[in-house]
Amino acid sequence: MSSHADESGKKMGMWLFLYTEIILFGGLFVLYAVYFSRYTSDFIEGGKGLSLIFGVVNTIILLISSFAVAAAITAIQRGQKKIVLSAIAGCLGCGAIFLVNKYFEWGHKIALGIYPNSDRLLDGPDGLNMFFGLYYIITGLHGLHIVIGMTFLAVSFGFVLVGRVTAKRFALLENAGLYWHLVDLIWIFIFPLFYLVV
Amino acid sequence: MENKDHIFAYKTLFYVLLVLLILTSITVGISLVDMGKLNVWLALGIASVKASLVLMVFMHLKFEGRVLIISFLSTIFFLAIMIGFTFWDIGFR
CATH class of the missing domain: 1.10.287 (Helix Hairpins)
Incomplete structure (x- = not known):
């Protein structure tokens, strides 16, 4: 029966899940937009407090990782197992670098006394408190998605390695890839919202 | 291509x-x-x-069938409603 597995049904299921993710982050972006319109000057000040370099580097890393996953799908369709494995490994490496960057970025902010409920934010303007509250919620939730995506891809890596994901049956890898691209998609919007507000 | x-x-x-x-x-x-x-x-x-x-x-959305395309666009449509109606409310308060 395994030869009759419903590959397109599995993919449809993944997309349905991705729709709920779009609405989840969409809701947070709406929250951001509403407070941006209310506290525009505070949000601009908050945005200037974030390191543009970290934002740009992490954007480039995620775009490259998405390319690697897309290349892995092309490779599995062509049955080039070695390329699949190295592309997934490259993507996992990119994810790890992203998280390390995030660690330094958050660590630096926390060292400056900017974290949820910190005295500095509570005593400062309301808008700035809102901005950094949303910054930690949205980038934190996104970071969690990076960790889940990496786990999903690592499992797919193992399945490709032992030959359970092949050119004929690769829905698992495809779904892990779709999830990873969604994480990239969300970052594409987080980046201008937080790092490019002027 | x-x-x-x-x-x-x-x-x-x-x-x-x-x-x-x-x-x-x-x-x-x-x-x-x-x-x-x-x-x-x-x-x-x-x-x-x-x-x-x-x-x-x-x-690969370019390759997908009608069901996926329509369901995806519906999601974006509902997202637009969420954003649009929120700002409609905020804008006229």
Whole structure:
């Protein structure tokens, strides 16, 4: 029966899940937009407090990782197992670098006394408190998605390695890839919202 | 570019990556010039173009059937309702 597995049904299921993710982050972006319109000057000040370099580097890393996953799908369709494995490994490496960057970025902010409920934010303007509250919620939730995506891809890596994901049956890898691209998609919007507000 | 088996050539994927990186540098460049409200719209516009490229090529939406395309567009439609109605409320308070 395994030869009759419903590959397109599995993919449809993944997309349905991705729709709920779009609405989840969409809701947070709406929250951001509403407070941006209310506290525009505070949000601009908050945005200037974030390191543009970290934002740009992490954007480039995620775009490259998405390319690697897309290349892995092309490779599995062509049955080039070695390329699949190295592309997934490259993507996992990119994810790890992203998280390390995030660690330094958050660590630096926390060292400056900017974290949820910190005295500095509570005593400062309301808008700035809102901005950094949303910054930690949205980038934190996104970071969690990076960790889940990496786990999903690592499992797919193992399945490709032992030959359970092949050119004929690769829905698992495809779904892990779709999830990873969604994480990239969300970052594409987080980046201008937080790092490019002027 | 691609064949009937719905496979994107590595070259195509790489070109898309290059375009995404170029768009990233453009959006950073634009953000350094203060144009008021226009900055926000340009940043969101470029982000939408980047998102479309990732969806169409990296996520193979270009190859998908009608069910996926319609369900995806419905999601975006509901997202637009959520954003639109929220601002309708905020704007007239």
